[in-house]
Amino acid sequence: MTLYALLVGIDAYQAPVRPLRGCRNDVDAVAGMLRTHLPEGEPAIRSLTDARATRAAVIDGFRHHLGRAGAADSVLFWFSGHGSQAPVPPELARLEPTALLQTLVCADSRRDGVPDLYDKELAVLIGEITARGAHTVAVLDCCHADSGTRAPLAAHLPAPDGQPPLRVRRHPAPAAPPPLAALLAELRTGAGPEAAGPVAPHVLLAACHSDQYAVEVPAPGGHRGLFSLALLEEIETLGLAATSRELMTGARCRVEDTAGAQVPVLSPAADAVADRPLIGGRVRAAGSPVTLRRLRGRWEIDAGACHGVPPGEEDDPVRFAVHGSDPLAEVAVTRVLTDRSIVEPLGWTPDPGRRYAVVLTGVPLPAGTVELADDSGTGAAVTGLIAAALDRAGPGGGPSPHVRATGAGEGGRLPDLRVHVPRPGIARICASDGAPLVPDAPCATPGEAARVAGDLEHVARWRRVKDLHNPLSSLAGAVAVEVVPAARADAYDDGNRPALRPGADGAVHLYYRGGPDGWEEPEVHIRLRNTSPHRLYCALLDLTDRFRIHPQLFSGDWVAPGHAASAAWGGAVAMCLPPGRPVVPGATGTDWLKLLVAETPFDTAGFVLGRLGEPGQAADRTGAAGYQGVLDRLGTAALHRDARPARAVAGEWTTTVLPVVVHVPGA
Template sequence: MTLYALLVGIDDYRAPVTPLGGCRNDIDAVGVLLGSRLPDGGFVPLRLTDGAATRAAVIDGFRHHLGRAASGDSALFWFSGHGSQAPVPAEFARFEPTGMLQTLVCADSRHDGVPDLHDKELAGLIGEITARGVHVVVVLDCCHADSGTRGPAPAHGTGALAVRGQPAFAGPLRAADPARVLPGGPGGGRDGAAAVRGTTAGGPDAAPHVLLAACHSDQYAVEVPTADGPRGLFSAALLEQLESLGLDATSRELMAGTRCRVEDGARGQVPVLSPAADAVVDRPFLGGGVRTARSPVTMRRRRDGWEIDAGACHGVPSGGPGDPALFAVYDSDPPLEVRVSRVLPDRSDVTPVGWTPDPHASYPMVLTGVPLPVGTVALDGGPGDGTGATSRLLAAALDTAGPGGGPSPHVRVADPATRARRLPDVRIRVPRTGTVRITAPDGRPLVPDAPCGTADEAARVAVDLEHIARWRRIKELHNPVSALPGAVAVEVVAAAGGEAVDARTRPPLRPGPDGAVRLGYRWTRRGWQEPEIFVRLRNTTDRQLYCVLLDLTDRFRIHPDLFTGDWIAPGYTASAAWGRAITLSLPPDRPLVPGARGTDWLKVLVSETPFSSAPFHLGRLGEPQPAEAVRGGRGGYHGVLDRLGLAALHRDAEPMRPETGDWTTAVLAVETHVPGA
């Protein structure tokens, strides 16, 4: 099996199209990751950037590069650049209820009569490849919005997010244009809607392709600043999932985690997976024949030091002197650990901690310590902070919130240099004097406004900020170099009316295009009735694994009550909550009106060694942390996840030396809503 890839990234657009900043960076990262994960000769890329990414070159790349793929091979088209729209012609009107087509803006589009590349044309190009039995994956990190230009974010944004919006209105699609590559000519047939709608691209008998899109057709895709320069938020999030789960993860699994990351970074951008109901999205991302070279991680001697064969492209975090990434020799007791001293693109330099490796041996390694950076908060001020007094009060509170009156171990105020490199985790606005509003990076309020006119009130706000930072660390906890990606799946099953115990005969609900399972209240004669579900954990491997299921609520609570910890047998499906029906309801202070909604993130922690769920308790915002959570855990377990839970939620807890088994995580978002809006 060979993967043929057409990687297109355009930053340097010509006027009047506004340039972008992170598209080449996206494409570079894709090439590095795939090149390091696939065997020699198994990855054949064609990279088109800036002026080389003309309309003709992209079409030629499909036909003469991706066109080399044969049955059993895979083809990947990854586009980072501007997206736009155009009026739909009559012959395609039945496929487009909005009356608009989506387009990709190539480097020479809108110059010298060169048009955009329309979705119907893209469908035709894809159909030519899928018709030969090739597994085709399309990744589009561009905007499909009705209006907008790159630069300041839309009115609901903060100005920190750049938009890969449509630079101008695209011209109409005309089937008679000689340069067109319309599927089937005028009239189009079924294949006309494939590029965006996810239907078959090559006619009735052609296999469907997989589309991973950055956002809905009426939404914006944003760029975000990072330490390595600007990046598309969607591309960065998708690559994080590929690094974490591996290329054998399914497209559906990848999009579940990607959606969580994107929704944390931008408002109104929801990634879409198509065709969501087709089995093709439950195949491995790059096709069933892919065999990656990602596991196990190995340490070996090189020159005058030691290195592991995993680096930045595999997701190894760099950390710092006080909070490094740690690896240990697999199954060593006591743990033989090494500290990551430098992360390179394809490998990392490591330093043994308290032991001397044999220079002639190589060692299989597992990740045992994840750097947990301090959360950052941007003090943006506002109309009620004319003199900056409220911001200064809160900054002082964070500066003394730690043990012994030192700085908070969980949160710090983002300085100008930090804010230039990365988005803050939360923002603080002062809508009126003595009041603060805690928001997401895009300005979305996270909690109700809080008083902050005195030192005591500022200290309480600081506690809330620490709480949110701890919750986010657990939500984002993952192992980028695990040999167990996708080992245990979280499944949600709708309970039938009056059904109290899971009969285990009903199939699980399929997540939607954005990776979330959605469940609605039901109106009855007695009012709104909450949805009820069963939750299962399915071990997809041939080994016994220890699991804990966490429920992370949108009120910043974490509890493991649904499945507090046990072994799941190979190939077995375990029931959460002892198989009892679980009622999903909105918080009491959230009115049951059409459009009201809430989200739970069901996160399974999976390990080869047992660990305690106690360190993962986090009460509701404003509640004290249970004391038992910092005492080392139930049953005296000392797994890697015990250490990571204590580190994430209790930075001042005593560190421990864990057993050295492999571990991984998986998350499923479950949204509960009141229908009718």
């Protein structure tokens, strides 16, 4: 493997372009780092600085230097200099919704008719390299303003704590778009960068967002680009075996500590290519997409409300833990902001100089709410009995940890459940929209009210498991549930029949068929397809509309990468109406197939819930001796609020739900 590097650093711009001071220092430092850390003769480095860094020379560097890289090689393009923007030529307007192209200002840009190097051209040049299979990384330490409505360009930005002002690396946009004839031939037809063919993924490490400034700072040995300085410091600390994602996490912390208005960006953030070492090698899956760091005197994670972090409760906070920690090294979320969250360590002291990959280990499981409605004016006795039963339904005779009574419209939200009194001495448990969930129950004595309270708790616990999810998981979408029609009841899944596609409502719909002996229930095979490159531990829960939860279809096992595992040992599964529900035209039944996926094994016993009116297993409440993963803890907490595992390993996890609706046709 050979690393081909093209390093461009321009300080000595000619008027009217303002000169810079740290760009040559940046690329000299990068070249020195590569020669120090790589075997002698392995890096093939071409440096273009100041007057040598013309537009033509940069393009030639891509095509005749970086273009030598093959499928087993790596490519690094590093640019330190001015970034700018330009109006988009009319012929390319369809490719740029902002109406502005981002540009790199070369040494001869904007003189004698020479344009900047435009982002669409850069995409063409990079695409030519990635098409041959080379792992490609671009580092751009320059400004990327994307709106002509910003305030006039300032040459400097104020620095924190009264330090000298920070010089920015941005040059104003020209008033007119470049003539199309001055751009690369691949763009002259208006076809855009895709004219060169599909572009394989590459990694971009950008100094800032497109509407921000990149700054220079004084450093030992002369001025430097803040982002280049921070990124190289991370490389010196972690080594070239570190992934682009890992390096970017630390660099971002350093940059934000120094210049709060500059936030570096990794792209594509969700693609596995960012989990390869900076100069190539095998993909190394990130432990988590979320990072714990010390910034401006407080601990925070780089995920907030826009990423799905819930606010939590005062006595039930959202918790994260260091990925792989055993015992758990947890933090509690104290404040959720738009793009990040403030946290406090729980019983341990993180190293302020480190960044930690963290995973979600505790989600808020608030008690369900029930409105006790006296519709007829004669049900106060019934609702009073139920309220009293809920007040002593918890451990030790305390309030129920699963359900609390609420008044109509309390808190400005609908209750999760409603209890109506259709006639004296009778309670009806309904959904928030008034639809009955279970048959009416007698409720004229404290004992009968206790049974109604138990039913309310049961429904609340079932819903809590159904709603359990991880909005921040790197495993999201890694394993899919597939429902496949069975050819015969005695046939095993051969893996060749296509899966049914969910309808517009997201559910798979199955239908009874009329036969010589009456209605015949539909039979299917159920597969768990692991589309990721990693072995994952999976279990499939069946949540029925009788409020039962069981793992009998696939109780838990490893699924190999790229493999489709069969539920029920590959046999056909009869999807029928629940016992006691007549098979008549128009009848329906729903099962929710809840898939649990984790990096570490877990015990599904903590998720088992009998049919309504049946108690859960006694062992579930005390916890299995083999607690290992976060899902063990969450399953037990969801069903038995007072149970806590003795230990757990912080691994990544995710869930997904596929509804399956069975119909009896002919209504």
